[in-house]
Amino acid sequence: MPVHATCKRLWALDSPSFTLDASTLMYGLSGELTVPLPAYLIEHPKGLVLFDTGLVPEAHDDPEAVYGELATMTKLAVKPEQRLDRQLAALGYKTSDVTHVIASHSHLDHTGGLSLFPQAKFYAGEGELPFAFWPTSVGAGFFRTADIEATRHFDWNYIPGVDVDLFGDGSLTVLFTPGHTPGELSLLVRLPSRTFILTGDTAHLRAAFEQEVHFPIDSDTEDAVRSLRRLKLLRDAADATVWITHDPDDWAAFGHAPHCYE
Template sequence: MTRGCARRLVALDGARLTLDRADMLDGAAPGPVELVVPTFLVEHDDGLVLVDGGLAPEAADDPVATYGAELGAEVRMTPDQRLDRQLSRAGVSPGDVTHVVITHVHFDHTGGLRHVPHARFLLGAGDRGAVDGSDPAVADLARTADLAPVRDADWTFVEGDHDLFGDGAVVVVAMPGHTPGNTSVLVRLPSGPLLLSGDTAHLHEALKRPAPMAADTDREQALASLHRLIGLAATHGADVWVTHDPDDWARLAPAFSAGFSAGRGSGSA
């Protein structure tokens, strides 16, 4: 594989979801954990990639009205954590985003897609039914209100791994199990390779004690994908950012918080 390099990655802050740690990883001690719901921008010579879409903007005003009392999580979100405002704070117009990688179709990854309907969307093929209705079971995993505004967008349903720009800089990595089309994203940066886990893992503890979690649609696949994530990190010498993990956010986000106010292409975070 040709080794390219993205210019930089910017982490965009998002909502917080409080859930039971035991539901995030089999065998984990019970108790509340506040998960981070971030999104990411990856700047490449050939495009600006948004990874995931976070929560719906209206959830900042009334999460219960947005998602229903049966959500099963406490939502903490400010208006400034809406995706459109996070993009603006990073110095990016929604129109600058050329590609959107959706790691899977759960509601906490699709809420802001409406802000970038012009972009090219990439989704693991196993989750396609949430977009085109071809698989009702998969469609039930998603929130219709998030996908309806972008159903007619330019979609690519990825089979297996997908090298987005053909140079190894941004690779969508198949990690089925949490959902049928779940993916992670390998990003090569000037500072070194970084694996954005998506929901292949919810807590960094899952990398030390691989185990599935309660919401996985296929527990055997989910466990195999966890082992693959660990193996890819070792093979590529990549740091793994378990994107929901609050400790990983505290550890990694400060180094990737600089936006594009100094101008696109002027350096890397």
């Protein structure tokens, strides 16, 4: 068996939420469902890594000023202390301490804080950023190109359709899991105590993951189902815990900052 190095710690940063018609998340559901919008912070001996960046910082103080009608339509629930920079400060870090930022994909609930980290190396799946600027009409309202435009001159690196061992030691592997968007990414995080797979939006709900049901407005439904099946195989091979970013039951079951996994 190969011996892998490990990351030091993982935090799930406290999360705003959307309340949505459940049928928009998975076929066959009814009523409303409140879903979390987290970002994850990973400490590695070679750097401090963010997986997704949540909402625009200013939206935590005035969501309507940033998102307009969308804030009302999604029943956005957000607190000032949930701002990404404020949460980092509460954990003893500055935004300038972050060395790597991985965008699972370019929907607005994942890209809002990108501009906070001009010093970092950035990662997106191949084809993702062009799609954000010129999406198909289905789901186009989920993009906020201003978040990405603000990072145009940042150090972007593209995951070229394959998995990438970020530090070359097996501790943090960026998984190419397209379907939701062309460049959707997941992340395998090895810690001393356990291994997590953070799904980004490869899966939105636990039931959809287990039943291999694609999201209703995925950009490529065949790729989306293929990526779900792939994550299951990787879960079993790595004896990993899958954490589905937007699943409210997963959010309730796992610990959040200041709690960390080590």
